Amino acid sequence: MSDSEMRSTLARPASTLDLTPGEQLLFEKASKGPPFDQLPEEAFDNLLVVSTALSPSVIEQQITAHGHDPRSVGVVPITATDYRYDGPLWVSQRVEPSDLTGISIEVSKGFGYLEPSQGWLTFDSISTLLMYAEEDRVYRLLAWLASNSRENEVRSVFSLVRSMLADESYQRFRGLWDDVVSETG
Structure with a gap:
């Protein structure tokens, strides 16, 4: 199955991401940055943002602009x-x-701040890590994050600029997540 066929059969359009506790999602984006517009309201009640693209000040501004309390959000810059x-x-x-x-x-x-069945994790750019570290090491980190999120019933959204990853690498990484959502639908 080609990459485009796989995405058309597995990827659902991005509107509001409705995940069950422990579900892991790959979010294909056109650019870097957290998918705040697609997260449901309750995600902002207990959210950890792992960000390669935005400073904590900018994240705070975006959280506030979405009408949420930034005290419920953690950031790993x-x-x-x-x-x-x-x-x-x-x-x-x-x-x-x-x-x-x-x-x-x-x-x-x-993870110590995320409540089981209520917590959300967003990782805004897998693509950036791949520019700085070997693919195998990034894969192991993401496999650990996905596994830890599942075990702790944390809903996780991992963002990727799809054009930055070769098809073979994409297929390998794709296996870490339960579903794929494309920003463009």
């Missing part, structure tokens, strides 16, 4: 750039995109 943030979001230590061990440590801390 993955960036090589230093930043200062003093606001209501829970924010982990900054982690370099090539430091997959550091990312797993900080996300593990964030």
Whole structure:
């Protein structure tokens, strides 16, 4: 089955993402950034954002613009750039995109804030990690995240800029998630 056939049979259109506790979703996007517009209202009550694209300040602004309380949101910033943030979001230590061990440590801390059956995790750009680390290492990190999310009944949305991943790699990574949603439908 070709990549386009697989997406047409497995991918559902993106509107509001309605996931069951523990469900893992691959969200194909045209650009980097968290899929806040597609998350249901209740996701913002207990949300962990793993972000390679946005600073905590910008995430806070977007959460507030969507009418939600930023005190219910945690952020694991993955960036090589230093930043200062003093606001209501829970924010982990900054982690370099090539430091997959550091990312797993900080996300593990964030999991402590997510309630089973209620918590949501968004990872805004798998594509960015693939620019900084070997594919096998990124795969192991994402397999661990998906498994940990399932075990803890956390709903997770992993975003990917599809054009940045070769078909063979896409098929391998695709197996980590329960479903695929395309931003373009």
